């Protein structure tokens with residue numbers, strides 16, 4: 462199993478203007494001098510645990526944003542392309558990246574249909590015949 466690359470922060474002293482946003486967002490990584498300019502703590506290495514903690518926070522935030530945007534589509538009619546049995550996509554669902562729209566498995570793959578979005582499950586939607 463390969464080790465993940467170490468992340469490091471570095472403050473360019475010629476560009477730092479002393480806003481202290483870095484310290485307020487990541488006090489584990491930055492300290493301020495007497496003029497309010499920031500410096501990385503130690504060699505700037507970001508601890509592995511902090512990387513995972515921040516990724517989890519961002520993932521939870523993104524999941525809630527995605528869920529809210531998907532729920533906002535309930536009741537709308539969308540044009541979908543049936544990808545496979547019971548699975549369709551509109552212009553919003555890129556393969557292998559975004560969610561899918563679950564449709565009746567009686568719809569033939571390769572055909573277009575208008576469906577009404579009737580439910581949302583995280584990134585996925587359910588569509589019924591319009």
Ligand code: SF4
Nearest residue numbers: 477478480481483499
């Ligand atoms: S204090 Fe931090 S956030 Fe502000 S300019 Fe310097 S490095 Fe950037």
